[in-house]
Amino acid sequence: MARSFQSYLGDLRESRVWQSIFRSGSGPSNLHRSQAIQQNLFLHLFSVKSRRSSLAIGVTWYLGTLSFVTFLILISTGIPLMLYYHPSVPQAYADMKDLQFAVSAGLFLRNLHRWSAHAMVLLVFAHMFRVFYRGAYRPPREFNWVIGVMLLLVTLFLSYTGYLLPWDQLAFWAITVGSNIMSAVPLLGPKIRFLTLGGNTVNANALLRFYVLHCVILPLAGAMLVGIHFWRIRKDGGLYSGKSREESQPHD
Amino acid sequence: MPDETQPDETQNPAPPEESSRREIFEKLGLACLACAGAGSLAFGYEFLSPNVLYEPSPITNAGKPDQYPVGSVTTNAEAGIYIIHGQEGFYALSATCTHLGCRTAWALELGLIACPCHGSRFNLIGVKVAGPAPSPLPWLKVSISDEGDLIVDRSTVVPPQQFLRT
Numbered sequence: 104m105a106r107s108f109q110s111y112l113g114d115l116r117e118s119r120v121w122q123s124i125f126r127s128g129s130g131p132s133n134l135h136r137s138q139a140i141q142q143n144l145f146l147h148l149f150s151v152k153s154r155r156s157s158l159a160i161g162v163t164w165y166l167g168t169l170s171f172v173t174f175l176i177l178i179s180t181g182i183p184l185m186l187y188y189h190p191s192v193p194q195a196y197a198d199m200k201d202l203q204f205a206v207s208a209g210l211f212l213r214n215l216h217r218w219s220a221h222a223m224v225l226l227v228f229a230h231m232f233r234v235f236y237r238g239a240y241r242p243p244r245e246f247n248w249v250i251g252v253m254l255l256l257v258t259l260f261l262s263y264t265g266y267l268l269p270w271d272q273l274a275f276w277a278i279t280v281g282s283n284i285m286s287a288v289p290l291l292g293p294k295i296r297f298l299t300l301g302g303n304t305v306n307a308n309a310l311l312r313f314y315v316l317h318c319v320i321l322p323l324a325g326a327m328l329v330g331i332h333f334w335r336i337r338k339d340g341g342l343y344s345g346k347s348r349e350e351s352q353p354h355d
Numbered sequence: 356m357p358d359e360t361q362p363d364e365t366q367n368p369a370p371p372e373e374s375s376r377r378e379i380f381e382k383l384g385l386a387c388l389a390c391a392g393a394g395s396l397a398f399g400y401e402f403l404s405p406n407v408l409y410e411p412s413p414i415t416n417a418g419k420p421d422q423y424p425v426g427s428v429t430t431n432a433e434a435g436i437y438i439i440h441g442q443e444g445f446y447a448l449s450a451t452c453t454h455l456g457c458r459t460a461w462a463l464e465l466g467l468i469a470c471p472c473h474g475s476r477f478n479l480i481g482v483k484v485a486g487p488a489p490s491p492l493p494w495l496k497v498s499i500s501d502e503g504d505l506i507v508d509r510s511t512v513v514p515p516q517q518f519l520r521t
Binding site: 276279280282283284297298301302303304306307308 | 400403404405408409410454455456457458472
């Protein structure tokens with residue numbers, strides 16, 4: 104009789120290579136299961152235990168998870184796009200056109216990047232509304248709400264900086280208008296605009312600055328904040344269950 | 356910190372001095388960090404502000420005045436200006452909308468300058484007649500060069516109604 108998939112998996116987990124990679128080893132006990140979470144660099148951000156009720160789709164609609172998934176899609180499509188894109192004037196526009204018409208799978212990657220960006224903004228807002236209307240921002244989760252607001256800003260700035268990169272008329276005038284809105288900030292406005300654009304007009308310097316912000320600074324800031332955001336879910340007592348602080352004790 | 360087991364202070368005054376020395380070093384360290392932080396901010400600000408800009412010159416040579424008939428409105432798209440030859444003489448308006456910086460366009464059929472972004476409209480002397488623009492289109496300095504060419508300086512705004520007669 105053929106062995107089951109589970110038994111192959113069991114053998115794999117018993118192997119020396121597997122155990123050298125995953126420190127916790129394996130086993131069916133709750134101890135092993137909790138160690139598998141605790142002793143993993145990525146998983147240890149999350150709670151070892153979750154209430155079954157808090158994992159039902161209707162509770163969170165998985166909006167935070169979906170936002171994170173769009174972020175991962177954006178990173179995994181954005182990096183390949185960088186290989187064909189020069190952030191220079193006027194090459195940027197030609198590269199964008201090349202990605203659409205000359206590069207194999209370029210159109211797919213670019214469209215996936217663009218649609219995921221739209222979806223991420225939508226999902227982040229939806230996540231925020233869901234958290235707000237369930238009251239999940241209340242103590243002890245108020246700082247995680249603040250982190251969430253920062254993540255919303257990072258998302259919006261990522262959208263804004265990405266908007267310039269195709270270097271077409273829509274991009275140029277949208278960033279012209281946006282940067283003039285910046286200069287409406289009292290006192291510092293014109294200076295902020297000058298530093299953001301690296302000049303007085305939307306030009307080569309602005310394109311390069313937006314590129315660096317879009318591809319390096321904002322994604323790193325976003326990834327770091329996402330890490331803190333996930334870790335705080337655990338520290339603040341797991342996913343919000345609809346109970347107040349007195350009823351649910353935070354655990355580590 | 357004073358210690359309860361400490362002998363009386365006349366015999367051993369050292370501990371308070373020790374702690375004050377530590378405090379001085381702490382303050383010194385913090386002051387050094389503050390200086391380094393302020394320096395980094397200043398350097399960062401200077402670094403982010405370009406000293407040389409490769410932007411188009413604000414001074415435009417618009418050619419001989421006689422190519423502009425009386426009553427004409429000419430758009431110089433490269434420089435972003437209108438050269439207008441009115442009954443009273445020449446003047447130049449900025450073509451950049453005063454609302455959020457979009458490029459306006461001369462709409463001959465309306466006899467107005469119109470912004471495509473948010474619908475601001477200006478008449479031929481730059482006064483806003485519709486839309487969200489907060490101020491009129493600025494009048495720019497127009498002069499005649501030694502060679503007899505019209506020179507428009509976008510960096511110098513002049514009060515309205517200053518016409519150049521040739």
